[in-house]
Amino acid sequence: MRIQGDLRIDEVKKILKRELAAWRRLSHTNIVSLLGTTTGFGPLEGMVSPWMKNGSLHVYLGTKKDAPQSKRRLWVEDIAKGLKYLHGDLTSLNVLIDDDEKAVLTDFGLSVILGGYTNLSVTYTDAKTGSLVWAAPELLLDPTCTKGPDPSPPSDVYSFACLMYMIFTGFHLWNLTGTNDWIQWSIVSRIKNGERPTNPGTIDTQYWNLIEQCWAQSPSSRPEIRDVLLRLGNMTSVQT
Template sequence: MSNTQIFHLTSKDRHPETADLTQFLTQSEGADTIVGPHARVYKCELHYESTTKIVAVKRIYPRGATPEDIERVDVRVRREIVVWIGLEHENIVQLLGTTEKNQDFPSIGMVSEWMENGNLWSYIKETRPLIDRLQLICDVVTGLTYLHSQRVIHGDLTSANVLIDNNGRARLVDFGLSSIIAAFEGTSLMASAIGGALRFRAMELMPPLEEDPTNFDPKLTTACDIYSLGSVTLQILSGQQPYYNINDDVLVALALTQRKTPDRPDTQKLVDRNEYWDFIQKCWRKDPVTRPNAEEARDELFRLRKVVLA
């Protein structure tokens, strides 16, 4: 089933930004539900006429959310859906439509293509040739450049939010959701999801150690995404997560408040080139305005790939 078919089956009496696919969906038999700290993902089948497409249905569940919170989440998610469904790029996971809430599911679901290869982190745990890893980096920065060109901030760029399609190409997903989750969770620095996963979070989204955290009001910017891009690049090249040598996330948070960037992994298993380390350090510059923008990062990473593979 093509995305064009899906548009036609849902657009007869609805705008595409509210395309409701509920009546065409069934949960795949025996399929596991992927449960994360903020959401659940269901593997489903989308049926239309004589064709079937495997899709993912994602529903947001902030931890400790009350029924009133869920209603507010629903409103916020619908706003993000309007943005997401207008995006179309080979390095962005395509939003196909929505599925409405019901007795079993208290929040709206987002229907997207199912990626059998999983996320970037699980994918690169397998042995991957250097040429493939460098392509993944180029895919990520190309997708990010597209988002920024559409005035969309990802806000949670991590290896968990990059999915791998059937051709082994990287696609970004879950942009804009970290700010929704943060709005409905606690105000503690560890609980707050603003800026996404802690190890990939831009340091300016954490209060400096000497500052009163009660007055701290972080703002997501495109520069925050660039910081996270540096961390994703590090992980693809080294096979190590940022702050690989710090096991406790509380200590990672402390390092961020002290404005300490991740150490360079001590590994020769994968590419260990000074040119890439220099690029990563540019992404981690303490002053956000001095970091490269997405287009500059894309041009640099494509140039580096050509140099390394020459």
């Protein structure tokens, strides 16, 4: 974890130690477990988790372009199950594929744990384009703002919809070309204006309807993840 500016490091260490102890006790098949911590990588302890040789969902989809729809539907359910257990800031890079080809979530809860420390947490205002792709409208601020809202269950549901789109199509929402600054401005502008991609014709109608509801512009219009999971279960049973 990077530290910028002046920060009461002793206070942060105390809070981080307490929160990581709680995280270590978490147990869920779709959450990467925290094995412990290590030192020597900066002023704060580093976190140690099991190694996932298949890497992130983002990388794995690039090597498994012919993955069957049945496998993709299971990944969607895996992510939803992990989200129901623990929320955080969701992107394709903190979804890993384990040795059994199951989707598991990692780096989860850090933005919530460290949300009170602007110099420590990574916010969407200074994030790279890769993070902006998944950001809900309410998390996108004007450049003059220094600290925005922390990710919430509704914002994770929005990000989940974006992941569903990528899992079923193999593409990000915004395949833009140009300079990095222009791409970031364009993505923020489109998300804030309520623009979303159309169904390319490869996503089943039931799943597409769910995607549209999950990436609704207003957080209060998005379904809760427990309801999303119920609907996914019903869809899977019909498909099989």
